[in-house]
Amino acid sequence: MLAIRPANSADAQHLARIGLAAWEAAVGAWGEDADRLRDNAEAAYYDFCTRFWPDILVAEWNGDLAGWGSCEKADDFITDLWVDPAFQGRGLGTGLLEVIEGQIKQRGYPAARLETHARNAGAIRLYKRLGYRVKAYLVTYSDVLDEDVDKVEMIKDFDLGATSEDLDEDGLYGI
Template identity: 30%
Template sequence: MKTFDIRSARSKDIPQIGEVGLASWKRGIGPHVPPVSHDSVSIETFTGFASARLDQIVVAVKDDRVLGFTATEQANNFITDLWIDPDCESSGLGTALMEEAERRIAARGYHTAEISVLLQNERALSLYRHMKYEDVQEETKFNKTLKSEITSIRLRKHLQFYADEIA
């Protein structure tokens, strides 16, 4: 039984997107990056992102409370963000948001969806692999925002449905 709704983000969601994004970042990424990285990530990081890309964000909500969100920042087939309120993990939100992102990607005419995840973020990596995403490339590079080298894995999924099936 689904206890949340999935919809496009609205401007009134921006503050909650900031809160959810930061809490999720602290749980999923924070433990795996040096302390200097924490200084560059704040609620404003997520609210600024949401303000600039609101049309590319999908939220999971219950009673007007944002529980999680996903985004395709450039309106292409690359899922740039998936953040779930830590209190709502393991509730199906991540899967539901990813599936909605995939539907929207297919509606744009793409036959694959891609995402990149911090190698040490085993929980997220497990979700993506469970959803049939396959490893494409592992890369270590300096991240300007986090002020440190990070290792991430890019994953790809061949979508089983296409734009003409979505209408």
């Protein structure tokens, strides 16, 4: 059973491990050499989770920490959504996203924004199914990974009432 709650400082190290495991699974799926980037990624997850745990929501499955998400600047930009690979496919990412979107709406924003790696087909498919559309393709330098990263920016307009079929019209990432 899914439960979502605010993180606490005692969760930080476990959340960092979840983020790293989900990242490794995602980059491995598109053929990236995770070992080459692992040390930097591991340090980044640990740093983020220990410094910004007050901005993190935790997903638990039957009492086990299983995922987390964050909108770290309390604006309309979702910075993180990670689900432990062992718990994927159970609706945890969807549940976290819905709660984060609710917070964004409460802050008065008309839309939610996020970015994901341009080759992360699983994430793009999930976000499109939940009403997001691809807004832009961009290449940004990642200080954490010390390299350029191909990303897609995605947006979900809360007031449009669009269905997932409507959103396939963007012609990009028709997955």
